[in-house]
Amino acid sequence: MRRAAAINRANSLVGGLFSFRFTKHVKAMSSSSSSASQDFVSRPVIKKVFAKLQKEGDGAVVRRGISRSEQKLLDPFLMLDEFSVSPPAGFPDHPHRGFETVTYVLEGGITHQDFKGHKGTIYAGDVQWMTAGRGIIHSEMPEEEVNTGLQLWINLSSNEKMIEPNYQELSHSDIPSAEANGVEVKVIAGESMGVQSPVYTRTPTMFLDFTLQPGAHIHQNVPESWNAFAYVLESGEGGCVFGSSNASPVSAHSVVVFGPGNDGVSAWNKSSSKKLRFVLIAGEPIGEPVVQYGPFVMNTQAEIDMTIEDYHYGKNGFEMAKYWMSQ
Ligand code: FJE
Ligand code: FE
Secondary structure, three states, X not given: OHHHHHHHHHHHHOOOOOOEEXXXXXXXXXXXXXXXXXXXXXXXXXXXXXXXXXXXOEOEEEEEEEOHHHOOOOOOEEEEEEEEEOOOOEEEEEEEEOEEEEEEEEEOEEEEEEOOOOEEEEEOOOEXXXXXXXXXXXXXXXXXXXXXXXXXXXXXXXXXXXXXXXXXXXXXXHOOEEEEOOEEEEEEEOEEOOEEOOOOOOOOEEEEEEEEOOOOEEXXXXXXXXXXXXXXXXXXXXXXXXXXXXXXXXXXXXXXEEOOOOOXXXXXXXXXXXXXXXXXXXXXXXXXXXXXXXXXXXXXXHHHHHHHHHHHHOOOOOHHHHOOOOO
């Protein structure tokens, strides 16, 4: 409801065309509608975090862009890792409960196997949207020499934490994209530039992969109540600018947290020769207490204690824990 309201409001400003606009369009329209350019102010950047390398899993390396310190600002998001892993390293058998993991492969492939017999490999451009719900035990292992990507953890509301696990798997060809005026967007979740993702987001989420050619600019609508951030994947020669066109540029591997506001977010590629790539992620805050113990995310310590017990004794969704090992 709120999302639709925000989009309608913005659409009415540009004559109901798109929820997405380019500078050129804005200027063209402002000539016929006097104050339009004033209406496209971006939400401000309130925090930048450079994601340093750290070890995770078994010999894998991740850049953790979002961790516990950002969870309050970025509810419903719990974690964002940019991973890079080469065999024999990987993320061997481990559990999850209470949230969703979204794995977006940028290079190479990741094979997952779970304790219910679900198995598959996702390659560059593919997405696995996994709802762990009451419990998943799985392994996530690399296929090729170089395997990189993003893994985002999205919290579930208290009434969905114990639902049956579920997968939405999208091949790169299932992910809709649009291209115009030096901007390409791949719509992993939500809607942009008139195209919509087929993913069902239990916690309402937008996940967009933008590539901006030198000189290009975007303004993306984000529903007013949602928290939003960008993560920069590629940034040539200090060209990556968010929030205001004269802001200082942001380097690759940085998280940019946007402040509140009913405006969307703006980004510019100020480079004269290098393209820019970032993901823009936004979601409706859940507003509940978060208690995290590694890969278990619940609302209270008592629920975490129960989860550890369930995992240990193979109960309440972890029944197969005692009998399963990845191949
Ligand atoms: C984890 C140990 C882990 N970032 N990025 C402890 F191995 C993991 C884990 C991952 C992970 C997996 C992929 Cl494919 C990509 C990741 C951590 O599996 F989350 C915890 N807490
Ligand atoms: Fe996992």
